[in-house]
Amino acid sequence: MRYKIVMSYDGSNFSGFQKQPSLVTVEGEIEKALATILQEEIDIVASGRTDAGVHALGQVAHFDTDKEINDLSKFVYSLNSLLPKSIDILSCERVSNDFHARYSTKLKIYLYKIYLSKFNEPFKRNYYHICGYPLDVEKMQKACTKFIGEHDFKSFCIENPQIKSTIRTITDMHIDVKEDGKELDLYVTGNGFLHNMVRSIAGTLIDIGRGRFDVDYVDEIFASKDHQKAGKTLDGCGLYLLKVDYSQQN
Amino acid sequence: MRYKIVMSYDGSNFSGFQKQPSLVTVEGEIEKALATILQEEIDIVASGRTDAGVHALGQVAHFDTDKEINDLSKFVYSLNSLLPKSIDILSCERVSNDFHARYSTKLKIYLYKIYLSKFNEPFKRNYYHICGYPLDVEKMQKACTKFIGEHDFKSFCIENPQIKSTIRTITDMHIDVKEDGKELDLYVTGNGFLHNMVRSIAGTLIDIGRGRFDVDYVDEIFASKDHQKAGKTLDGCGLYLLKVDYSQQN
Numbered sequence: 001m002r003y004k005i006v007m008s009y010d011g012s013n014f015s016g017f018q019k020q021p022s023l024v025t026v027e028g029e030i031e032k033a034l035a036t037i038l039q040e041e042i043d044i045v046a047s048g049r050t051d052a053g054v055h056a057l058g059q060v061a062h063f064d065t066d067k068e069i070n071d072l073s074k075f076v077y078s079l080n081s082l083l084p085k086s087i088d089i090l091s092c093e094r095v096s097n098d099f100h101a102r103y104s105t106k107l108k109i110y111l112y113k114i115y116l117s118k119f120n121e122p123f124k125r126n127y128y129h130i131c132g133y134p135l136d137v138e139k140m141q142k143a144c145t146k147f148i149g150e151h152d153f154k155s156f157c158i159e160n161p162q163i164k165s166t167i168r169t170i171t172d173m174h175i176d177v178k179e180d181g182k183e184l185d186l187y188v189t190g191n192g193f194l195h196n197m198v199r200s201i202a203g204t205l206i207d208i209g210r211g212r213f214d215v216d217y218v219d220e221i222f223a224s225k226d227h228q229k230a231g232k233t234l235d236g237c238g239l240y241l242l243k244v245d246y247s248q249q250n
Numbered sequence: 251m252r253y254k255i256v257m258s259y260d261g262s263n264f265s266g267f268q269k270q271p272s273l274v275t276v277e278g279e280i281e282k283a284l285a286t287i288l289q290e291e292i293d294i295v296a297s298g299r300t301d302a303g304v305h306a307l308g309q310v311a312h313f314d315t316d317k318e319i320n321d322l323s324k325f326v327y328s329l330n331s332l333l334p335k336s337i338d339i340l341s342c343e344r345v346s347n348d349f350h351a352r353y354s355t356k357l358k359i360y361l362y363k364i365y366l367s368k369f370n371e372p373f374k375r376n377y378y379h380i381c382g383y384p385l386d387v388e389k390m391q392k393a394c395t396k397f398i399g400e401h402d403f404k405s406f407c408i409e410n411p412q413i414k415s416t417i418r419t420i421t422d423m424h425i426d427v428k429e430d431g432k433e434l435d436l437y438v439t440g441n442g443f444l445h446n447m448v449r450s451i452a453g454t455l456i457d458i459g460r461g462r463f464d465v466d467y468v469d470e471i472f473a474s475k476d477h478q479k480a481g482k483t484l485d486g487c488g489l490y491l492l493k494v495d496y497s498q499q500n
Contacts (some may be wrong), residue, residue, distance in 0.1 A: 010372035054374075083378075089372035120330050120338035121262035122304075123377070130335075131341050 002064050004095045005044075006032075008057045009087040012237065015058075016052040026050070028086060030061070033082040037075070038065055047101045047108065048193070053236035055127070057111075058090070058243040061100040069094070071183030088094040095196040098248070107171065107189055107245040112202040113238045114184040128183075129202070129238035135209030137177055137184065143208045144173045146218040147188075147201060154225040156201055168192045175205075187242075196233050204231035252314050254277070254345045255280075255294075258307045259337040261416060261486065262376040266279040267299040267309075276300070276337060280311070283332040285388075286451045287325070288315055297351045297358065297494040298443070303486035305377070308340070308493040312351040318438035319344075348463045353446060355484065356496040357439055363451040363488045364434040378433075379452070379488035385459030387434065394423045396468040397438075406451055425455075433461030437492075446483050 015023035019031065021162070027044060034042040046061040069075045072092050079089045098104075115121060115128035116135065120150040124130065148172050172189040186205065188198050204221065207213045213231065221229045257280070265273035267430060284292040288343040303307050304341050319325045325352065329339045350352075360370065365371060365378035366385065371479040373382065397420050422439040436455065457463045462482065471479045 008372055009377070083370065085370045086372045088372050090369075118333045119340075119491040120333065122258055122336045122338050125260070125335040127373070 001066070001068060002062055002097050002099060003069065003172070004062050004099060004101065005059060005090055005092045007059050007061070007087060007133050008090060009055065009059065010126075011050060011053050011055045013086060014052065016054070017049040018223075026056075026059075029087060030079075031243055034063065035051050036082055037078055038067055038200045040065065042224045048104050048241070050239075050241055051196075053126070054239045054241070057243040059241050060101050060244040060246075062095065062099060063069050065095075075138055075250060081084075092210060101244075104246050105192070105244055106247045107191060107243075109242040109245070110193065110198045111187045111240040112186040112188070112198055112234070113187065113240065113241050114206070116182045116184070116204070121148075126237050128196065133204060133206075133210050135206065136179070136182070136211065137175060137209065137214055140184075140205045141175055141217045143205055144175060144186075145220075146215070147173050151222055152225065153194055153197055153220045155161045155230050156204070156229055157197045157227065159227065160195055163194065166194055167194045167199070168194065173201075198239060199234045199236065200227070200230050202238070203234045206234070207231035251316070251318060252278070252345050252347050252349060253319065253342055254310060254312050254349060255342045255350065256340045257309050257311070257337060259309065260376075261300060261303050261305045263336060263410060264302065265303040265455070266304070267296060274493060276309075278304075278437045279319065279333055279337060280329075280339075283329050284313065286332055287328055288317055290315065290317070290447070293425045295351050297355050299329075299490055300380055300489075301446075303376070304489045304491070305446040305487075306491040309491050310351050310494040310496075312345065314347075325479070329369070337410055341450070350496075354496050355442070355494055356497045357441060357493075358443060358497070359437065359439045359492040360443065360448045361492050362436040362438070362448055363490070364433070364436065364452070366432045379456075379484045381456060383456075385427060385456065385462045386461065387431070387459065389465055390428050390455045390459045391425055393455055393465045393468055394425060394436075396472075397423050401472055402475065403444055403447055405477055405480050407477065409446045409477065410445055413444065418444065418447070423451075448489055449483045449486065451478070451486045452478050452488070456484070457481035 007025050017026045019027040019110050031042055042063050044061040055192050067174045076089050077168050078091050113128045114131050115124050116131050118132050139182045152167050168190055170190040176185040259276050264276050267276045269275050270275040273287050279293055292313050294311040294313045317335050326339050326342050363378045364381050365374050366381050400419040402417050418440055420440040426435040
C-alpha cells in the first residue's frame with residue numbers, strides 16, 4: 001500500500017532533506033519515526049530534496065508498506081509526537097500505486113523571501129535573505145516576466161550530469177511587496193526545478209534591483225548557458241517549498 | 251568612560267546571557283567583539299541575565315573603557331559585523347559613570363508569547379510557548395489584575411539565597427489577543443523581576459485558562475509563599491525582554 005504525506009519543516013537546523021549518515025536530516029528523522037510506528041524499515045520518496053537551511057510548508061513524499069493504516073489522523077498524531085518540533089506532518093492519505101511523489105508532480109511553487117535591512121535581524125536571519133542594499137523593485141518585477149515560459153535554465157543551476165535536459169517551464173513568477181516595501185516575497189511556479197534554480201534566479205533579480213545588471217541582461221544570461229553569468233546564488237534560508245501540485249493524479 | 255548599549259537577540263541557540271566557559275552565550279559573544287574592537291578586555295554589565303532560549307528586543311548593558319569612542323554609529327556597525335547574526339546592537343551612547351545597567355533600572359517590560367495549536371509548529375517552536383489546550387482568556391485577563399501592585403512574589407520564582415527581598419511591584423499586566431485568538435501576548439511591566447518570575451506567572455495563567463485553577467487561587471498561591479503551589483514554569487522560548495526603562499537617569 002502506498003501513502004502520501006504532506007509536511008512542513010523549518011530547515012534551519014537540518015543538513016538538508018536527504019538522509020546522510022551521522023547528519024540530522026528531514027528524511028532521516030521521518031524515516032526513523034515511521035520505522036518506530038510501523039515496525040519496519042521505511043524509505044520515503046519526496047517530490048524533491050531541499051538543501052540545508054531550506055524550509056518547506058508543503059513538501060510531499062510517499063512511502064510503501066504492507067501494513068494498512070486504519071486511523072490516518074491518529075497515525076499523523078503519533079508521527080508528530082515522535083518527530084522533532086521542527087517537522088510537522090500535515091496529512092497522510094492512501095494513494096494508488098501509480099502515484100509517485102517525484103514523477104507525478106505537475107507543478108511546484110517556491111517562495112524566496114528577501115528582507116531589506118542594514119541590521120543583523122536576529123529573528124529573521126534564518127528565514128530571509130537579508131539584503132543591505134536598496135532595490136529597484138519595478139525593474140525586478142519586469143525581469144520576472146523574462147523567466148516565464150519554457151526556457152533552458154542551464155545558466156541558472158548547478159550542473160548535474162545525471163539531468164538530461166535543463167529545459168523547464170515557469171508558469172508564474174512575481175514579487176509581492178510587504179511590510180512597507182521592506183519585505184519582497186518572490187513566488188516562482190513551474191513544472192520542475194533544477195538544483196539551486198530559484199536561489200540563482202533570486203540572486204540575479206537582486207543584482208538587477210541593485211543596478212548591477214540591466215533587465216535585458218537576463219536574455220544574455222539565458223543565451224550564454226553559463227552559470228557564471230547569472231547573479232550570485234542566494235543562501236538557502238530564504239527559500240520555501242510552498243506547494244507540490246499533482247492535479248488529478250492522486 | 252561608561253557606554254550604554256541596547257541590543258536584541260534571538261536566544262534560541264545561546265546557553266543564556268551569562269558568560270560561561272566553553273558555552274556560547276550572548277555576553278561571551280559581545281565581550282569578544284568588544285575586545286577585538288577596543289583591544290582590551292571588556293566586562294559588560296546587563297540589566298539582568300536572561301536564561302537559555304530567552305529572547306530580547308531591548309536588553310541594555312553598560313561597559314567601561316579608557317578609550318573614547320568618537321563615531322558611535324560606526325562603532326555599532328563594526329560591532330554588528332563581528333557579532334553572530336543572532337545578536338544585533340541597536341545603539342551605543344556615552345553615559346555618566348552614575349548610570350548602572352542593572353541598578354539604575356526603573357521599569358522592565360517583558361512579553362511572554364503563547365500560541366494555541368495542536369501541531370508541532372516548526373516555525374514557532376523557538377519563539378512561542380505552544381499550548382495544545384483551549385484557554386479561557388477572559389479568566390486569564392481577570393487573573394492578570396491580581397498580580398498588579400506590590401506583592402511578595404516568593405511563590406513565583408526560584409529561591410535564591412542571595413536575594414534579600416522577593417517583594418516586587420508589577421505596574422501593568424495584560425494579555426493582547428492576536429491572530430483570531432490563536433496568539434496570546436502577555437505583557438508584564440514591573441520594577442524588578444525574580445528568577446523565572448514571568449515564566450512562572452505565565453504558567454499559572456495557563457493553568458487558570460485551562461480550568462485547573464480558579465482565578466481566586468492566585469491569592470492562595472501568593473499567601474502560601476510556596477513555589478510548588480504555582481503553575482508550571484513555562485519554557486524560556488516564549489519569553490522576550492522588551493524594554494528596560496531608566497527614566498531620567500541616563
